[in-house]
Amino acid sequence: xxxxxxxxxxxxxxxxxxxxxxxxxxxxxxxxxxxxxxxxxxxxxxxxxxxxxxxxxxxxxxxxxxxxxxxxxxxxxxxxxxxxxxxxxxxxxxxxxxxxxxxxxxxxxxxxxxxxxxxxxxxxxxxxxxxxxxxxxxxxxxxxxxxxxxxxxxxxxxxxxxxxxxxxxxxxxxxxxxxxxxxxxxxxxxxxxxxxxxxxxxxxxxxxxxxxxxxxxxxxxxxxxxxxxxxxxxxxxxxxxxxxxxxxxxxxxxxxxxxxxxxxxxxxxxxxxxxxxxxxxxxxxxxxxxxxxxxxxxxxxxxxxxxxxxxxxxxxxxxxxxxxxxxxxxxxxxxxxxxxxxxxxxxxxxxxxxxxxxxxxxxxxxxxxxxxxxxxxxxxxxxxxxxxxxxxxxxxxxxxxxxxxxxxxxxxxxxxxxxxxxxxxxxxxxxxxxxx
Amino acid sequence: xxxxxxxxxxxxxxxxxxxxxxxxxxxxxxxxxxxxxxxxxxxxxxxxxxxxxxxxxxxxxxxxxxxxxxxxxxxxxxxxxxxxxxxxxxxxxxxxxxxxxxxxxxxxxxxxxxxxxxxxxxxxxxxxxxxxxxxxxxxxxxxxxxxxxxxxxxxxx
Numbered sequence: 239x240x241x242x243x244x245x246x247x248x249x250x251x252x253x254x255x256x257x258x259x260x261x262x263x264x265x266x267x268x269x270x271x272x273x274x275x276x277x278x279x280x281x282x283x284x285x286x287x288x289x290x291x292x293x294x295x296x297x298x299x300x301x302x303x304x305x306x307x308x309x310x311x312x313x314x315x316x317x318x319x320x321x322x323x324x325x326x327x328x329x330x331x332x333x334x335x336x337x338x339x340x341x342x343x344x345x346x347x348x349x350x351x352x353x354x355x356x357x358x359x360x361x362x363x364x365x366x367x368x369x370x371x372x373x374x375x376x377x378x379x380x381x382x383x384x385x386x387x388x389x390x391x392x393x394x395x396x397x398x399x400x401x402x403x404x405x406x407x408x409x410x411x412x413x414x415x416x417x418x419x420x421x422x423x424x425x426x427x428x429x430x431x432x433x434x435x436x437x438x439x440x441x442x443x444x445x446x447x448x449x450x451x452x453x454x455x456x457x458x459x460x461x462x463x464x465x466x467x468x469x470x471x472x473x474x475x476x477x478x479x480x481x482x483x484x485x486x487x488x489x490x491x492x493x494x495x496x497x498x499x500x501x502x503x504x505x506x507x508x509x510x511x512x513x514x515x516x517x518x519x520x521x522x523x524x525x526x527x528x529x530x531x532x533x534x535x536x537x538x539x540x541x542x543x544x545x546x547x548x549x550x551x552x553x554x555x556x557x558x559x560x561x562x563x564x565x566x567x568x569x570x571x572x573x574x575x576x577x578x579x580x581x582x583x584x585x586x587x588x589x590x591x592x593x594x595x596x597x598x599x600x601x602x603x604x605x606x607x608x609x610x611x612x613x614x615x616x617x618x619x620x621x622x623x624x625x626x627x628x629x630x631x632x633x634x635x636x637x638x639x640x641x642x643x644x645x646x647x648x649x650x651x652x653x654x655x656x657x658x659x660x661x662x663x664x665x666x667x668x669x670x671x672x673x674x
Numbered sequence: 675x676x677x678x679x680x681x682x683x684x685x686x687x688x689x690x691x692x693x694x695x696x697x698x699x700x701x702x703x704x705x706x707x708x709x710x711x712x713x714x715x716x717x718x719x720x721x722x723x724x725x726x727x728x729x730x731x732x733x734x735x736x737x738x739x740x741x742x743x744x745x746x747x748x749x750x751x752x753x754x755x756x757x758x759x760x761x762x763x764x765x766x767x768x769x770x771x772x773x774x775x776x777x778x779x780x781x782x783x784x785x786x787x788x789x790x791x792x793x794x795x796x797x798x799x800x801x802x803x804x805x806x807x808x809x810x811x812x813x814x815x816x817x818x819x820x821x822x823x824x825x826x827x828x829x830x831x
Contacts, residue, residue: 281807282693285693285807297693300691300692300693300723300724302724303723303724303725303726303728304726306723347727351727362780363784364780364783364784364787367784367787367788368787374788375788378730378731378788381727381731382731382734385728385731386731394721395722395725395728395731395732396722396723396724396725396728397721397723397725
């Protein structure tokens, strides 16, 4: 047991954006324990005001370099809800296929590049190449497949260009979809290889549990492990599913002193979103290979170990690939048609929701009669997780206080990383010094 | 899908967020360069936004990669400087990867370790004047767009 402990992690690494961990223990008593987010607000909601309903998805795609497709889809759904725009079955399926590509991109990135170094005990993926070259190459290959998949459907790996209110500007050919389907079938052995590698170091995943409220989308008609359709549910909501328009009743955003980002709570004082939340609310609807992967890791419904979120992401990779192979079959059987998309402005307000790789995401917009945006509200998954990270810290630290300072620090950092947070993604600029 | 085996040997990648004034200079320049695609049939121009790690795939197995980015170099705002990855060291406080802050120099290092790095990598860094919210470049940078384009095109000829 530490009588005195002072941990101050400024800018925790291998998470997106800037977050700090502050631990202060004096004479065995925890005096300060905080998950802090010091980043400046980014005012995207203000930025879209005055813009046409047709431009919203393009602007908000720049919120994030990882979940740009997700932000675009949430925005497009919200615009369509506000203006009463209908989407064809073909466009709907292609959008889901587009969305899956980004889930796979993000999950392979997080599992492979950001979380794996923790399990292997290396500071980053670069030195991991020397220790597990085959594993890194397989992860890079899977990530590359997902990127190319986004290129095909979204028109670009990041910041999609094919998405517009009412549908898509471009339809892939049947040949392209068949090629994609074959690529995904060929990727299955690679995913199994990645799962085996992660399993080989799974003993390094900390064993920690805290009963938690898990919030995610839930689709009942037809029952689907959903990332795109459905309403909002939680394990505290007794099976009830709230319509998306009621998302404010779920998030209940509020401000705290230690963070510039908003926090959220629903039935308890915090809740979690992300792959583990989706798994806990929908696991019985996973594809067969995904269920097998979950079994490999002993991941079961009602798991409340936040570190297992990374495993849940890996499980979802199998579901995404297996379900997409089937989705392409459905598209090919009905035949692809070139669709002309038209829409016209009118006044209205609407909400859209999809699952980002790191959890449920809400967008809401209001437009005037000319289709100009007059109000916007965006609630990102990472903000919904901040309070839960703090609550996890408060249970975890007393349990590990007898460990070395290095181990305590690592476990707290790993906990934050397990949530795959995306604290800010709009700036990336490089600072350099010339060495000659 | 993009066929990795039949890609152009030369890629020009613009990085940045065009919603943050000069931070988006790489994206602005790629848009301009793409308008003259017919003059560079063997070059692929890509707006990579803040795609971070995706740059690893965009440069993989090419002969040459040209990267255009807003970079704080301690120079006068608007200054463009051409250099190679070995000419600089990052001064970022983040010593390892994050997603979006994926440091381009570390991505190049990973690419090298994977054995798929282009033989030649040229980086054009442009010193920003403003990183405020906004879709327009500062006057200092926008006045120099043609000079930047000339420097980059010169590298592609």
